[in-house]
Amino acid sequence: MSIKNMTKEKNWSGQKLVSTDYLLFEAPREKHFMTGSEVLKEAIKRCTVDASVSYPITPQSEAAHLIGELWAEGYVGLYFRGENEFGVMSEVQGCAMAGARTVTTTSGPGTLRAMENFPTWSGTRIPCQLILMARGINSPLTIQPDNLEVSFLLETGCMIWYAENVQELFDMSIAAFTVAEKPDVHVPIITAVDGFFVSHTREAVMLPADDIALEPYDPYAAPLPPIDSEMPPGRFLRDPFVMKSNYISYATHASWQWEVRSAVERSKPYARHYLNGLVHTTGEENAELVFVACGTAVHQAKEGQRELAKLGIKSKVVKLRTIRPFPHAELLEATKNAKYIFVPEFNVVGWLDKEVRTSLYGKSDAKIVGRPRVAGGMSMPAEAILKEVFENTNLKGA
């Protein structure tokens, strides 16, 4: 396998190169039955990925194995196991800086071990993709579904998208490369799913054929030169100290950080297109009772919404698909008739509840209730959602 086999029409593995629009919206699809880990393999297979670095941690290990198989099968350019997540994310950084379309995966404690890398990634404007299969963090140790680690990622300057199910993971992880690589965006993207609920659950999915793939990444259509000695300036450090005592420009650091946040904002129009909107809503459009959620909590909220409908109570579920950038305008529009907003979450801190409150502060009169919150592998049955609704509103079933 060699990059030399790539032509204008085909990538190095012989797949026909197509646009993201074609791959996501136009190519005929067939039904398959697979887990989140398996579907991720199918997505990466269609993305002309140059590089992937892996490390074992439950529940993302299987996804990482399967990307390794893609390398062995000739679809991914280079692949290896790193020494730990801190090392892996630094290796990913090296790959992406040197001009590779790069993907990696992690979960829970691995995320925190790697933490220093994430703001460094966004600061140096690499468009790599991290698939996060969330599992919570120690102590005590858990490997079960819980997305507490996402709260630690919120201010890293990386984009964060959240997929509800296996199908969304497939489509999102393809769109993620495209949006992250837009020259005016060009920041890392974290595509999150809830571990086990998505990574290990088999669902029906519609997939395009596997003989087509995304156009390759162009590292020269980027906001910074790649580290490959092929683009001026020849004198180029990625990235310089700008605030050291004998060279003072504190404002550069401030402007640089603003620029990273600006880049995340610039992803909005692209994400609206490739994700069909930053939020999706289901249920009664004008309902006074609104659930705002992401990931599999959305699935449970929809269950609650159906049960409430049986009791004659109208409600609506607003699924946030992008967390960074946060879809402020879409959330405000979707909750404009709300009297009650519930934010069900798979973690004890209620990070999404805080996000929703911050976003709606001064703009909505709705009562916001950050419940139910379950964690450590607990399930979120519809009954628990209904109980919170009846305890915290004056809504009564027929």
Next chain:
Amino acid sequence: MSVDIYKINPEFRDIMPQEIIDLEENATWAGESVEKRGINDLTDKKEILEEHSLCAGCPEAAALRYILAALPLPEETIIVNSTGCTSLMFPHIALHTVHSMFGNQNAVASGIKRTLDWRFPDKTKDVVVLAGDGATIDIGLDYTLQSFFRQEKITTICFDNEVYANTGGQESGSTPKGQVFKMAPKGKVFDKVPMWELAVTSGVAYSVKLTASAPKKVAKVLRESILIAREIGPTYIHLYTPCILEIGLAANEGLWEMKEQDKDRFDDFKYVSDEAADYLKKCKKEGLL
């Protein structure tokens, strides 16, 4: 294309500063020269290192100048750095370089080297790591050794000044036993970490310990290590560049300190694997050395 990134478009020549014009006209790039580059160029050629901000007389600055002058293929060389005194010089190196974080330099370099080999299968791209003793041996030890285990084809250079100098003079793993520094107010209680030996145990094809007292020797070791890294496997250079500030020497005393240590802590250590030795012989025959 790599030398072309230094060529100035004629329309702009009159507005470019002399240092940039000199880089195009009077630096020694390997691509266009039949003559071998080397430290003799330091006398009359444009240096790849521009004015920097290290202390006057710092042996690190001299050592970096030797290294840059001796790179066999500078226009295709990436240098990966880590936080420390050396990073004060990095913005001023006229090559593509990286400062990422503190300690992850060999991990970043691994990703860069593998990607460049993937993207440019017909080109030689040298990847060199240059970091201090804190970065190489303390905070980054795992990543340094793991890159050796994995046989990454990179050259790792440790500028050992036996102290955390950039943060104000704290003990490092490389500080000699008994030395009083900050964070070791009663003197360091354990021995200097023998990184050059750990490198051998960890699988490098070439490991050398020396001081920067003899420029030609530094240049030779650098050239050998890069050539071996291209073909055989990881190479390691452990170079004494004393912090004259923290051990109380004057600006003109660094050289003597290094000469002293040539006979003591930095006496000769050179390991060359059999395969690497054969390869060096071949390089010599072909005029690469």
Next chain:
Amino acid sequence: MANLGPAHYSPYPVAFYDDLLTPPEGKALLLTEIVDEEVAMREIARVMLTSENATIFPGPQVLYAWNEEAKKKATLIKEMSEVLNAKMIPMYDYRPKYPKIDAEVEINPNHPNLTIWHNEIKACIFVGVHCHYANVALKMIRSETDCYTAAICGLSGHEDAMATIRDQHTKEMARFIEIAKEVKKELGK
């Protein structure tokens, strides 16, 4: 508003504070308005031709002869400077320069305001500067100076400039020069 500075103490970005993003393909951004490319081209030319010490800041992508497009762009930018009666000051690399820059003849992304202050530049064009560094600099210029900034970008444009045109390759640059000539004639400059 992405209007003339000095705007704020901190280099606030318009994307974050004003919901102003890069213009869509085929369009340009003029202050807070999305406009046709030609409208923006005319305005950039007008401002450059009527402002004191108008200056073009060419960046590494056009200063160096690293590919054919760069060579052609260099010729066009030189012509552009003549048509616009503009000086040229290069941003030849992005390093924080030690010990300091010569503000009269060079511009550095880490303190672009120094060059603008020193030369009393009231209008400028960024061209061939990598987008990240252009954006870092443009925010600081808007924060610290009253200079009108225009960005002629080969990629997606720059909302932190007061005027930005995007996807500018040799054909588009030649068109800009033709429009600038017309504007110059109209202004009698």
